[in-house]
Amino acid sequence: MKKQLLLLFSILSVSSSLWAQEKTAIICGTLITGNDEKVKTNTVILIEGDRIVDIGTKELLTSEYKTIDLSDYTVLPGMIDAHVHPLIYGSEYQTNHLKGSSAFNALRGLKTVQDWLKAGWTTLRIAGDADTKYAHFEIRDAINSGMFQGPRIFGAGHYLSVTGGGGDINYISNEQTIIPDGLIVDGKEEMQKAIRQEIKNGSDWIKLLVTGAFMSTGDNPKNIHFSDEELITAVDEANRRGVPVMMHAHAKEGIVKAIKFGARSIEHGTFLDEETIDLLLEHNTYLVPTLTVGTYFRLKDPGNVALTKTERSQKQFREDRMKMLAKAHKKGVKIGIGSDNVGFPGSFAANEFEEFVKFGMTPLQAIQAGTKLNAELLKKEKDIGTIEVGKYADIIATKTNPLHDITELQRVQFVMKGGAIIKSID
Known part of the structure; x- marks a missing residue:
């Protein structure tokens, strides 16, 4: 029984480790981080596990990252x-x-x-x-x-x-x-x-x-x-x-x-x-x-x-x-x-x-x-609210830029919470 429990714990640990190492890259057409008034274009967000680890240009992309192409969309914080x-x-x-x-x-x-x-x-x-x-x-x-x-x-x-x-x-x-x-x-x-x-x-x-x-x-x-x-x-x-x-x-x-x-x-x-x-x-x-x-x-x-x-x-x-x-x-x-x-x-x-x-x-x-x-x-600004390195990957995307039409937020096309895809682009 003890060996079985140890084996189960080992499997769970490996599974947890694999999740922690899961890597995703989002290619953004337009990016509104929410942190300032700047609007970025042709930007990449790198995610490992449930957190954002880097934001930059397409040069960040490597084969180890699963890519989500939102280059025709506007990306915002959840x-x-x-x-x-x-x-x-x-x-x-x-x-x-x-x-x-x-x-x-x-x-x-x-x-x-x-x-x-x-x-x-x-x-x-x-x-x-x-x-x-x-x-x-x-x-x-x-x-x-x-x-x-x-x-x-x-x-x-x-x-x-x-x-x-x-x-x-x-x-x-x-x-x-x-x-x-x-x-x-x-x-x-x-x-x-x-x-x-x-x-x-x-x-x-x-x-x-x-x-x-x-x-x-x-x-x-x-x-x-x-x-x-x-x-x-x-x-x-x-x-x-x-x-x-x-x-x-x-x-x-x-x-x-x-x-x-x-x-x-x-x-x-x-x-x-x-x-x-x-x-x-x-x-x-x-x-x-x-x-x-x-x-x-x-x-x-x-x-x-x-x-x-x-x-x-x-x-x-x-x-x-x-x-x-x-x-x-x-x-x-x-x-x-x-x-x-x-x-x-x-x-x-x-x-x-x-x-x-x-x-x-x-x-x-x-x-x-x-x-x-x-x-x-909510006193949760260290974890959520903007798209920044270190924060949870709570991310949404719209087809049209909501800065041009705020009602676009009523038609969210993509949703990610903590690195997990909740709603994907059809």
Whole structure:
């Protein structure tokens, strides 16, 4: 038995060694590294295992490298979506998580994130998700262990909400006992306990619903939900464990509190104004405005009763919101790409880049918002976000240069994650 185990270990070691030595060369027609404003042509990327080892001219090519010819394509870093909910689906998402077990939610969610990966999203930050347990972390762990292909996943277990808040279910009879899609916490002690529980179960981010939400029933996006004491407790507790906090905030007062009390990122920020823009700059806080989700439901599911607040926000607040985002961008606020994807196709989620161009970013700035800047937001800039030597080979390619047509990111033709080809050129 001992000899058999040693033989098995030897075979596994050899297999691992062969993988580590696997060498790939990508010939790029146009290369956007994401690290600067330069655009390279006729460039070669050398990859060994899962990392980039060299970038240069075709003189780097040798017979030991398996060649992928993308000389007719534009090559870019894999896209990073900083605000997704892969377990949410359908207009009745506040109760859909109860229709299947956590195991079923994990299986369904795995298919969802694999589809998003094929659309070019090589990294996701989950902004809390709808499950009675932690199905999305089971997905993450299965991907990380090599059992399945999938994107890199970071994020929060649940969105933490007050009783009656956006993470609660506010339209069921009070005689019924039901598990809401969010985690309900009231008071300092419950907040401490909840954050400790979230981290114990795999959260590397904490998500707080500071204000009401647009995509939930029975709460007001302009209301502040958590008390100052609860917010301070949350940030202190998370900071002690080295875990950053993202805060959902629509109302101005909620945005102000979230920034001042230590949020690393503000999610949505619908009622942004001059004061909150200056606070974002003062505290070096990121903003993830999540513009695509409203666009999706306005175009694909108009008149949906369950999403009347979202539809109203698109009609009433969109114009003013885009103007404030333009001002925030001009002043230098760090604005990251986040689609708030709740089950729509990954290709549609890339509309977020087009939205950023609409409020004033150049196509290259928008691309960097969904690559380099988001990697910095995640504190993963040493590994992902740009095409550089030493980083993971997370690479995508489009047929047309997205600097000429940003919507081309909705039609990604080639995807590689960590040196493994996920989607090849037909």
